[in-house]
Amino acid sequence: MEDLIENYGYLFEDELLKEIHEIGIYKSVKEGDVLIEIGDYIKSMPLLLNGAIKILREDKEGEELALYFIERGDTCTMTLSCCVGNSKSEIRAVAETDVHLIMIPVQKMSEWMRKYSSWQEFILQSYHSRMMEMLEAIDTIAFLKMDERLLKYLRDKAMVSHNDQLQVKHKDIAQDLHTSRVVVSRLLKKLERDNKIKLFRNRIKVIAL
Amino acid sequence: MEDLIENYGYLFEDELLKEIHEIGIYKSVKEGDVLIEIGDYIKSMPLLLNGAIKILREDKEGEELALYFIERGDTCTMTLSCCVGNSKSEIRAVAETDVHLIMIPVQKMSEWMRKYSSWQEFILQSYHSRMMEMLEAIDTIAFLKMDERLLKYLRDKAMVSHNDQLQVKHKDIAQDLHTSRVVVSRLLKKLERDNKIKLFRNRIKVIAL
């Protein structure tokens, strides 16, 4: 409950907070766990209390692409979107760090939309944020070259995990950026020569945040 | 009014249709005209009656990228999004064909959200559609090669203009796809050899729709 108030207290009226606390289901998720799988029907929406979630897209061949990260105080708008459309999830959500969240049944979502103006505001604001994040994702893949994308990826990752030391393998990065391991290793080496990062085995230190 | 009923009659209750008709401002826009410019503050949202609108993104250097087309029965959700966030437009909207639309003042938008459940449904559904279109745009630039993107672009363009004969110059296509004219000409020639399209001066016929 303190977690709830800390993250959403300034947004929602007390009554709504109480309802969320009563109805919502508190959940802990371990780093790396899959929260939503592509094709899942969505029955509840998550309110993020802490930690970060990575949103991924997949093509027909099963190749991945990381779109953006979601942080505390956010919700997965794609979830809302899918509830409304009553359709399957188009994305995969993976816990980037250990995560605490509250699951809200979808019926409540539209009920609260009419009952609480702060909730309506929150939902619309969420859509806005996610739209902006989608646009940023588009900018990144459309306008940046791979070395710039790579650096941005590392910085974003460091930001959401509040840690400039990243526990990652080149192979994983390649998967998130939808490129090959060799390309990633090559560009990482260049970034290290340019003093933007420092490379270790299973670990990368981001210097210029 | 008939236009309004034809496009939105099955969505909205009569009372809402009446309000839209009374409050909305009917507008005609010529092909090529800019409806929304990047950085504009949005004071009203458009409901599309017929025609199609092209949504574009721009990078820092002023380079463009076409994201998707909006057709009749749709609205520009980015507009909503910007109203909510009270922020400037992040995209440019250009009339792809001659367009008829109704402009709704933004205050009405949130007022109707509470008053008419069909309006709330419509807005959320719009957000969903636009999210899906953004995802498709991401898929396109992330997973497709330029020749596939080019063919998809031509097909989409033919679809929304209901015409397999496109009045376009290679230069314009290059701008929309964020590549160079030479690349477009080269790939178009290949598509013609593969019998997907037929090339003329100032005109392209899309064969395999």
Next chain:
DNA sequence: GTAGCTATGTAACAAATGTTACATGAAATT
């Protein structure tokens, strides 16, 4: 018709990204 403009075609080359193959070195397993 001719001059000039615009759109398109194409060659030659450059840069970015993707692929294959293999070497090295650290960690884990036996």
Next chain:
DNA sequence: AATTTCATGTAACATTTGTTACATAGCTAC
């Protein structure tokens, strides 16, 4: 300690995309 597995480095090459330069062909204006 020897063996195996995994992460990383790197060379060599292929493919895709971008760039520069120029030729040709159709249209417009005079």
